[in-house]
Amino acid sequence: MPNLFEKELQKKSIFKDRDAISQHYSPKELPFREKQIGEITKILSPSIKGKKPDNLFLYGKVGTGKTTVTGHVIKELEEFAEKNHAKVSCNYVNCRNHNSKYKVLIKATKKFFPEENFIGYSAGFIQEKIMEFCRKENQIILVLDEIDKVKDLDELIYSLSRSNDEIEKGSISIIGISNNLMFKEKLDPRTKSSLCEKEMVFPPYNAEELRAILKARVELAFVPDSVSDSAVNLASAIAAQESGDARTAVMLLMRAGEIAENSNSKKVTDVEVQKAKKKVEEDIIFNMISTLPEQQQLVLKAIAVLSMSTKGIKKITGQEEQGVLYSGEIYEKYKQLALSLKESIVSSRWYRQYINELEMYGLILTSASGPGIKGQTKLIKLGFSPEKINSILDGQLGK
DNA sequence: TGTCCACTGGAAGGGAGGGCTT
């Protein structure tokens, strides 16, 4: 009897290199981003000569290559600087994990003084440490990814730019990256003008571009001839239509590959991509629901239960519609459910807040009541099938 | 036209918990 693992590893896989199609893989080639790479390179090049590059602000939707492109240019810059004995030091901070001025400074300092631990020291002290590093003629490039997550960004930018004014040698430049297009407008005007000395937009990829990107990835990740052309076309068309997001496109293909593999099929075709699309969507809904607070899950449950009952049938402007509910009756049902589960009950005001959030997540659709309905209320409808949502919730609320 | 109804969503504030600061 062969060993279990031996058997498993001997299975023929349609994946050649699974990593190449995972979310974390950063490709060596970055097609359709030559222009952006060129511009960033140009903006950062003064650092080699010991001059301060302009601050740079990059924005564009998720999966348009902002982080990958920046990472690529920075790697090249560091390599070149080292070869030419230029004192350039690049530092990447993801602000999702380091979401305050203090945390960003701590993370940034760690790279320059890897031996020391600054947690507990005041922000001023830490900043002084960074300046000390700059004074040794160092040019620092600080990449702040997901910069919109920093709570006191105005202060961070302000104090960094002031440090720049105070030191005579060396400098700190900031590359801010954000996928929130509205974010820039909300900044303090001074922060804005300081951060956005140079700006660059990463446009979404179109279907053609996505197809080329996917094709290249398929060659790296899959065994030859295991993915049909039309599967690639379909995946890129879906992604282009939904977001122009390369990450979604890649994920779609990876899931399709897994589906093909699990069903012992030797080839990824349209069918697998369609299935993958459905699966990805379900995963998203599942994740969204399972991270909701319990009370909010109960509100959703109330909507699902009512949608399935005859209460969900309403006559609005003469027409019968299935699954449309009034805000008031949902609140009543929610209270009932909470009571039966011995849960506490949130106020009606907070319930409305929950409803608004559920709409933002796309789990429900709402509209204002019009003629034919007494009073002023919200009409609420589930965004997905009540049976499906109900079954997910049963798994969650049982816990 | 006025009153009632069934809500909506802003504002202010409480309190628990967590993290920065001293």
Place this chain on the structure above:
DNA sequence: AAGCCCTCCCTTCCAGTGGACA
């Protein structure tokens, strides 16, 4: 270690809204 402050989650209060009904 202790204090302080901030954030998050939530409540209370309330003015406002658009339709029904007399």
